[in-house]
Amino acid sequence: MESRAPAVVAVVVTTGPGPGLEVTLASLVAQDYEELSLLVIANGEHDNVSERVAAVAPKAFLRTLDENKGFGAACNEAALMVDGAAFFLFCHDDVRLETNAVQMMVEAAFRTNAGIVTPKVVQYEDPMVLVHVGQTADRFGVVQERVDLGEIDHGQQDLERDVFVAPGGVTLVRYDLFTTLRGFDPLIPVLGEDLDLCWRAQVAGARVVVAPSAKVAHRQTISTGERLISAVGTRRRSRQDLQRRHQLMVVATGWGRVSTLLTLPLLAIMDLFEFLLSLISGDTDRAGAIISSWLWLFNNRKRIRERRRLRGQVQVLSDSELRRLQVGGASRLKRFTTTLLREGLDRARGVLPEAENLPEVISSGETSGVGFGAAFSENEEFDEISESDEISLRRRASRVLTSFRAQAVTIVLVGVFWLIATRNLAVMPLPLVGRLAPLDSWWSTWRHFFASWSPNGVGTGTPGMPGYGVLGFAGTFVFGRMGILPRLALIFSIPVGAIGTARLLKNRVSNRARVIASIAYLAMPLGLNMISQGRIDVLLFTAAVPFIVRRLFELLAIPSFRDGAYPAPVHFGLQGWRNSEAGQRTVLVMIIALVSAMIPATLIAVLVIVVGIAIARFFELDENASRVRPWRMLLAMLGSVAVFLLPLTINFFFAGRRALEIFGIARGPWDVPSFGALIRGSDGNLGLSWAAWLLPVAALLSFFVCRGIRRNIASKAASIATLSLVLATLSLHHWMGTFAPDADVLIALYMAMVALLIGLGVSALENDLRQAGFGWRQIFAGIFVSMLVVSTAPFVLSSSSGRFDLPTNSVAQSLSSLAPSNSGAYRVLWLGDPTVLPVAGWSVAPGLAAATTMNGLPTGSTLFTPPDSGTSDVLLSDVQLALEGRTVRLGSLLATAGISTIVVMNASSPELAGVQTVPIRPVPNTLRTALHMQSDLSLELQTSSVEVYANSLFTGLIHATSNGSNPVPVVANVGVPGHLQMTPASNVHVVAGLAPAGAFALTVNGKTVPRSTAVGWAPKYQVGTVQGNEKVELILHQFPLNGLLALFTLGLWAFVWLGFGWVHRVEWLFNRRHRRVIVPSSETGDNE
């Protein structure tokens, strides 16, 4: 009897050992479809294939190919051998078809007039789990599954429908269509050939249909790594690399001209974004794949033209019709964004291990999200703790802020609110308050780091402060627009600190607790006050402290931060070294060093953390405590930081009695915040209301309700917070002598601990309280939540100005006429509370610091002051003399140093009723009295904020005298030629108020003149007889030791940075060796 069924040729392409070949062939042999022929293509390696085929399917045809050119090429080869068939059934050698699969697919093809039919694909081991029911794709060629990972087959997908991609495995293709399309593109041997074929088929007007009634199990030996990709030309390529280039090829040739012009640039932009992100996150494989794909596309431009020509020949559907068959938007971007929000950056970039490999969380009910964005989990299981049935029946967990949507909305709202609250900081002219002195250019900032001489005080030849190096490095990332840096610090420091707080609590509390703790950190008064006072140094610490705390906790093996040993040691420079103990320590050291370069009191904060942990452990010994030696680690860390900040270290050791001033200068005990204000974390005008008590009180309550490991962490946090407060109090009241670490840094540490405690408190509400019977704890919960809500009120109210009360003008900027009437260089001496001065200085007495600036207002050259005051001690001792009533001719004493003006500041900005309020921090009353007593100072300006005195005996920074005549200013500066304009005279000498004396040489008409010293420190040059109008120039002659030291320091940083796997990475760039990177399976699409 003649069969009326159309002929189907099943083409099984087998490669290498083909572990499932027998099963595949057996299932084909067992098909109930009569007109089914079997053709096996042995692709390349074909040992024993004929025997294996013959054993299972003796009637099958076998064709062996000499080399493996890929699945598509093998299918094309098979097509050449076949004539008169109606359909091809292209099969991998790791599939298992149900007996009616071919029948169902052929029926579906006729029923729907489809060109390509794909079956329902299930897991090989568990046929109840769906793998594919067809696939879709977006306009950028990114394939998307139509079923969820692990979705159980309940028949919910059993509907014949059009799909865009028929995933590889088993594909029924109409013979004539395959011929028209000229088969698979041999340029795409694997990973993407199915997408390409389906795309072209649909361009040609053919339908691609899924036939769920046909069921196929797919072993997926390539995507599971059971078998390597071995096609010619693919052996040195990663899956990612192949997939990207093939997608790119499909997109580049799949659209008409106009659509291509739109689509390719968009794809290029997205790839660029992904490339940058990969670079930032160190995912060089991905970055390499992106670059490689575009290069490959460029290299195959001839093939592109050919494919486009063929497309034109077969095109039936227009681009708009084709687009309607695809999913809208950009699937990869959407998936990245969603993953970023839900699971953090590391997961989004796809290089983290799977969730089950992450460290165990404290509570089984808590999520193991990664990153700050991991708060956005729809999984509410973290609220569910193991509890008795009785309790769970009685109570239901709070659902507030537990859903992904709620948390996402909260974070977005807070972010928007923050941007609104800081809106003016982005555009307003920054006032000259705190540390907001305008930065010098990028180049000049680097020069300060390498400089052999700096103008601080009367001048110093001490090594350049590393802070300049940090600023210069940071300036590189803003393309030298240094003015952006302080704005970035003002706006983003606290949010970064809030993110750090979320990271600190990661894997320890629920995402809800992390969100709340982060918001609490944002609302802390200290940060807002630091914005209002322009203290960007403290703000930087505020940004960094949660990260420092987290890493210190890990190194000190605080339970749940690190419960086990570090991975096995890895050699320096190799990838993985960063994760070793040495690498982790180095990361922490570098973070501390970076922040310490800007604000050295960071080191004291580190000390407080370690001591605080030691105190807590004294009362409650951790199980892992014996594994770490905190003091040895602390010493090693401080030593390492000292090496990283070598210029600062050298300054420190040469500073003598002033060495400790590097950590902070004593403030006047008469205007420091009260102990109550300290507990509220307020050092300024913000946060003095009763509402500011709520956050610390909430933290206190948290300390008492936490249980288990939460309590253990809370004990450490409480201990550190208490120690911070104690040290801040001692410092503010000047009870530790010259050791007066910056109290704001200590308060910032205290605030970080308060935020940590609040996060733990929320977690305790979710877990510990629900395990307890009804009682005071439940009442506490209500109080706790109410306090957290109300505590944000001052934060909200303080945002109305759009700048958190940062003044719009400053006292310093209002001093427009600081320049003396006679021309030439001059200095301004700034006196005031160290937190009020717009420039860093040295301590004269508690509450009184002194600093100088050259030729007017502070600039970027005096941002940092070396602790070693050196020759500048002459200035400080002169002021000290006045303060003690031991001189009445301060102007005369300061004249040698070229001090033309003394500015005494009680506030950084003028108080404007109803417009701006600033903290008044008066100088010692004795200073005012002393300055009033001076017979040679003239009071030029007197307000409640500032007093300005002119030095009536000022004669110029560089001046000339002759035989006791009145000094004549020399119009010159260091390196700037000038003229000696005086009447002809003999025995003329020139005195320069610049130290060290030996660093400068004076040339008169190009000839160097002999030098001695005046008043013990100032260079005095014997000019001799002058005729008037001689050309003079003061030249700095200093061996560049400081430059060499700075160079060494930079080299050290670069060397250690290379140790973080960069040696390995650089090596990879040259030899193209591959790293295995775990990529979400959905991204690869299982298209092999």
Next chain:
Amino acid sequence: MNNLRRLPLAAVLAATLIFMAVLSTLIGGTNPSQISSGLLVASDAESTALYCSGLTSSSVTFFNTTSTSHNVSVSWTTDTGSSGSSTTNLASHDTWNIAQFGKGSVFAVAAQIHGGGVVGSVAGANGLQGTCNSAGVTSWFGAGFDTTVGSTGDLSIYNPTATAAVFNVSTFTNSGFSAPAAFQGLSVNAHQLVVLNLGTQLVNLTNIGVHVKVLRGSLEIVGIQHSGNSVSYYPGENQLSQQNWFPLVTTSNGAKAQLRYANPSSNTISVTVNVSLPPFSVQPQTLTVLPYSSGEITITPNTAIPANGYAFVSSSSSAPLLTALVLGTTKGLNLFAPQVPTSSILLADFSGSRLDTAEVTNTSKHDVTVNVTSLPSSAQGAYGSSPAFKIHLKAGASTKVNLTNIASGELMSTTKNVLLVTVALQTVPAGINLLSALNAR
């Protein structure tokens, strides 16, 4: 882990916080306002200054109290603009007298000393004497001035700094507050002298209280009160006080003694004056001083107070106010400011007057020991060769002492600012002129 293990740590942390809270509350920092001046400045100071003012008929004497010599540079100016300068090296315990100031009636002297420990005195005829000060002031109070017929109240205002000073003058009299327009916004150029005659604006008034508020800079101010045939240099007060002591107030027949008050506040102030005149018991004298007004209590003659030599008078009030002591006769009155308790007092008489009596008072509620040292004259050799003795004073007690070497200087010191030393010069009737200590501000 047992939750109770948290308690020791919690207790320690709580105790620490409470301790720090209490400590920081109890030991609050105060902004230092006391600056070393006058004799309290060490002799090795880089430089000190002295500013004196008086009538050009007087002379200025500088006295080096230290054992080292110091260079002294002096410049002077008068109310007519005449000026001059001079320099000397002042040997240890030596004196330097300047008597010629050029044209004018009032002079001001500014002396710059390379070092510390030099004092200055302005002395004139009839026991007229005043003290040189080491710093200007930004607020100055005076009480008891008269502009009645035969009296002239002047303010000698010298600007010792390089700043052009600006000041306002307001007055308080029996008829109330006054801020004459002519006395507002006055300026004194750097190192210049201005003499302000109160009588030009406050005509024929007695007991005038004055407040000079310096708006810019600082000023050295001395009141010069002419009253009949008496002239007095009145140093004034830097701040108001509630409690004052006047150990030697004469009750002699023919003498006049008054305590004059001025109230610069907006509140009525009650004043109580206790007079100790053993063996007599004197009822406390009381006075109510209206806001922005002045008033006085007459000690001598007073029917409630017998004439019996020197009385110890203490004055206390319900609020700070201005106080001045007026001593004299019907022919003229001398104006004195209350003494401020201090720890060290130098007495020396360069006017040649003879001492009548001296009284040392302990104003505190604790016993103190006062060291008395007689400074040697330059001819006597090394410092410290003169005998020294000690006086033990009980709380609130006073005692009369015999000052043997007042001509070359007597230095009294104790450990706290509780000491008053009052010296009456020999006058007829007794006790109508007092010696000024040389270590004024």
